[in-house]
Amino acid sequence: MSIWEYANPKKFMQTSAWALPWAVGLTVILLVTGLVWGFFFTPDDYKQGSTVKIIYLHVPSAMMAINAWVMMLVTSLIWIIRRHHVSALAAKAAAPVGLTFTLIALVTGALWGQPMWGTWWAWDPRLTSFLILTLFYCGYMALWAAVEDPDTAADLTSILCLVGSVFALLSRYAVNFWNQGLHQGASLSLDKEENVSDVFWLPLLVCIAGFVLLFVTMVLLRTRTEIRARRLKALLARERVA
Amino acid sequence: MKALLLRDLALAFRSGGGFGLGLAFFFLLSVLVPLGVGPEGGTLGRIAPGILWVGALLACLLSLDRIFALDHEDGSLDLLATAPIPLEAVVAVKALAHWLVTGLPLTLIAPGLAVFLNLPAGGYGWLVLSLLLGTPALSVIGAFGAAITVGLRRGGLLLSLLVLPLYVPTLIFGGEVVRRGAEGMALATPLALLAAISLGAAALLPFAAASAIRVNLR
Secondary structure, three states, X not given: OOHHHHHOHHHHHHHHHHHHHHHHHHHHHHHHXXXXXXXXXXXXXXXXXXXXXXXXXXXXXXXXXXXXXHHHHHHHHHHHXXXXXXXXXXXXXXXXXXXXXXXXXXXXXXXXXXXXXXXXXXXXXXHHHHHHHHHHHHHHHXXXXXXXXXXXXXXXXXXXXXHHHHHHHHHHHHHHHHOOOOOOOOOOOOOOOOOOOHHHHHHHHHHHHHXXXXXXXXXXXXXXXXXXXXXXXXXXXXXXXX | OHHXXXXXXXXXXXXXXXXXXXXXXXXXXXXHHHHHHOOOHXXXXXXXXXXXXXXXXXXXXXOHHHOOHHHHHOOHHHHHHHOOOOHHHHHHHHHHHHHHHHHHHHHHHHHHHHHHOOOOOOHHHHHHHHHHHXXXXXXXXXXXXXXXXXXXXXXXHHHHHHHHHHHHHHXXXXXXXXXXXXXXXXXXXXXXXXXXXXXXXXXXXXXXHHHHHHXXXX
């Protein structure tokens, strides 16, 4: 039993068909619990009032926006090295999900920033990095859409993802260098003395878990769709020949 | 390789080669910005480093799709791919040719245009140095973008979308060098990082670009 078994589309479809309902159920349970707990059963912050509650959407989506890119990087590497189609399709499936998380993070951040910082947008390093990440996602998806041959598209987008990752990392340090931040620092780290209070931390943890599972669910679903679309194409091509 | 370089240079300098396009764009931008912003020296001087770097970047972007597209259309890219020199070297030479016809002239006329923009006196040397160090990165990154989009019809828009986020670190460090130079602050860090980006891109990106071309020619 090795992980490479799932490179077989048939095996992947079987396993994901079994796993998908579980993933959906767990996502719903965790998100409902986390969001309801966070929105209705936590106290207001003494300074920020109830706007603090946007954290339950903002932080998990921002985390997943970055993690989705990392997942695309790993699957692109697997495609380049071992040429498993499921891997390339999973990367393709993850990109719109990642872009959506990025946009959620940007929009919720703007909604929170307006009353708190007094502005919708500031050229803060984190905000700028996310804007650049949005551009990367858009370019990646546009390249998938522009190339007709699926294998060529998979190759080109994988190369773009690898190079883009390096430059995304560079940009992150460049913007840090370029402007001092308005954004608050990390307050969830496991190795720090001072973190956000437990009252906010526990529901946030549930929300993060919910967003991780939401991502897994969406990617499984979208990868299954891609595989089915690929099969449909093959069937149509075969009929045309026959 | 030398023959390839000379051929690319000759093609670029002949009429219709697009040699003047980037320069003209850079010139127009530097003339139009003061007209739009207003003649006040202080404001112009403050935004001059950023405007000059953005102008150089966009001027580079204009001619990127010519790096491989024409050769792809008339089939000479296939010949180059089967030539005895490795495709990585072809990419590097073509990026060098692109730099010689855009980046280098831009660097040379930049101080002249900086006068229009009222750049503070301390900034001129750093402007030339930062463009000299930074524009090679623009050409190499652009060659990578051109290699990815070479097989596509109407790849121009996609090319700019792909390349722009890749240009961000170069632009930030380049602009920072000139700004700090103009204000007389310490600038060793951004200068070193700018040079590092250029060297790293020149060393590694030809491999990525060559593999993209191989995929596109398949």
